[in-house]
Amino acid sequence: MPTKSxxxxxxxxxxxxxxxxxxxxxxxxxxxxxxxxxxxYYFNTTSEVxxxxxxxxxxxxxxxxxxxxYGNPTQEECERKLAAIENAxxxxxxSTGMSAVVLTLLAYISKGGHIIFTNDCxxxxxxxxxxxxxxxxxxxxxxxxxxxxxxxxxxxxxxIIFTELPTNPYLRILDLPGVIKVAKENNLLTIIDATxxxxxxxKPLELGVDIVVHSATKYLGGHNDLLAGVALGKSELLNExxxxxxxxxxxxxxxxxxxxxxxxxxxxxxxxHHNSAGFQIAQFLESHPKIERVWYPGLTSHPDHxxxxxxxxxxxxxxxxxxxxxxxETCKFIDSLKLFTITPSLGGTESLxxxxxxxxxxxxxxxxxxxxxxxxxxxxxxxxxxxxxxLIADLKQALERI
Numbered sequence: 001m002p003t004k005s006x007x008x009x010x011x012x013x014x015x016x017x018x019x020x021x022x023x024x025x026x027x028x029x030x031x032x033x034x035x036x037x038x039x040x041y042y043f044n045t046t047s048e049v050x051x052x053x054x055x056x057x058x059x060x061x062x063x064x065x066x067x068x069x070y071g072n073p074t075q076e077e078c079e080r081k082l083a084a085i086e087n088a089x090x091x092x093x094x095s096t097g098m099s100a101v102v103l104t105l106l107a108y109i110s111k112g113g114h115i116i117f118t119n120d121c122x123x124x125x126x127x128x129x130x131x132x133x134x135x136x137x138x139x140x141x142x143x144x145x146x147x148x149x150x151x152x153x154x155x156x157x158x159x160i161i162f163t164e165l166p167t168n169p170y171l172r173i174l175d176l177p178g179v180i181k182v183a184k185e186n187n188l189l190t191i192i193d194a195t196x197x198x199x200x201x202x203k204p205l206e207l208g209v210d211i212v213v214h215s216a217t218k219y220l221g222g223h224n225d226l227l228a229g230v231a232l233g234k235s236e237l238l239n240e241x242x243x244x245x246x247x248x249x250x251x252x253x254x255x256x257x258x259x260x261x262x263x264x265x266x267x268x269x270x271x272x273h274h275n276s277a278g279f280q281i282a283q284f285l286e287s288h289p290k291i292e293r294v295w296y297p298g299l300t301s302h303p304d305h306x307x308x309x310x311x312x313x314x315x316x317x318x319x320x321x322x323x324x325x326x327x328x329e330t331c332k333f334i335d336s337l338k339l340f341t342i343t344p345s346l347g348g349t350e351s352l353x354x355x356x357x358x359x360x361x362x363x364x365x366x367x368x369x370x371x372x373x374x375x376x377x378x379x380x381x382x383x384x385x386x387x388x389x390x391l392i393a394d395l396k397q398a399l400e401r402i
Contacts, residue, residue, distance in 0.1 A: 014267075035255055072254050078261040082264070086232045087206055090206055095228065097193075103245060106244065114139040120172050121166065122164065147179050154188070166197060171296060176192075190211070192204045193215075196213045198214070198271060199214075201271070201312045207311075210237065211228070217347075222267065223259070224393075226259045270349075279315060280392070282294055288399055291321055291326045292323065296319045318346050323402070326374035326376050333402050336397065342355075348382075348384055349384045351382065356383075
């Protein structure tokens with residue numbers, strides 16, 4: 001039961017991330033949401049069970065919880081706040097970002113259906129399409145991240161358009177309003193993985209997207225200490241996805257939800273730093289003589305800069321670039337860094353670096369890596385919350401060593 005309920009339409013982003021539109025009473029008068037570490041919830045009598053089941057069959061709610069796979073108080077409070085910052089009716093938390101992606105796709109496609117993916121999607125998403133969809137009697141196409149390429153690939157059995165914004169690793173920004181228009185004209189479901197943008201920089205649901213997915217492991221959690229995913233959209237639409245999750249059980253545990261909600265309290269502050277640091281360091285890298293090319297939507301050199309300016313509040317802290325030279329120079333640069341940790345992922349407090357060809361695409365053939373631009377000198381950095389000047393100094397000294 002809410003204790004105070006200010007008008008959520010008048011609350012700004014940082015306040016929504018902390019209160020979710022309203023302050024609510026918590027068990028034992030706790031300020032933070034308690035971790036309800038239980039797998040099941042008891043009934044006092046058999047008649048309570050019968051009343052609960054009858055009410056549920058009639059679409060009524062007598063009590064909140066029955067079994068941990070179907071819901072948990074810590075999880076639901078976190079979902080409420082995620083929905084508030086995305087301006088969604090509902091959020092469903094998952095154990096990982098990929099479980100959110102895969103189950104969302106499976107929930108809304110049927111045998112014989114066709115899904116369009118853009119070719120700069122996360123590698124594991126593409127692998128799911130190429131290695132598993134055919135096993136379920138499903139078709140797919142992987143196309144350039146453009147409205148024109150997507151339009152040309154629509155078939156009679158196309159059901160879903162799936163893309164990312166920005167894409168990974170080249171941070172392409174799709175003409176989202178144009179794609180949404182095409183989708184609505186053809187009665188297609190649009191699903192967007194907006195992990196890299198975050199709700200702070202863009203709210204795709206407000207533009208007409210049907211379902212937004214995030215890897216909450218990244219910016220939303222923000223501390224490199226949890227794994228979670230979330231799907232958001234209209235409550236009625238997400239009923240099908242919730243039914244599938246109840247069956248599969250890919251849920252986020254209570255402690256993870258506690259950590260995620262804690263991360264949301266500083267989300268707005270962290271994103272201000274991420275956006276500022278990303279732009280400054282992208283400018284520095286682009287001006288450096290040992291850098292061949294930089295991809296960052298905030299730079300005028302990025303192919304999608306103009307659409308990014310229209311759609312996004314800020315551009316995040318992931319930057320992809322080419323070192324002049326090859327594998328030797330790239331490895332020497334990476335190994336000379338002192339403040340960047342060699343590891344995948346992004347959006348946390350520590351700055352991370354990845355040599356894309358070896359970290360994410362090593363199991364592909366050399367020829368295939370070359371064909372998709374995964375050359376040995378392609379590097380992606382994900383800035384943390386360190387002082388921006390210290391990060392620039394570290395990048396500068398490492399570049400001077402090659």
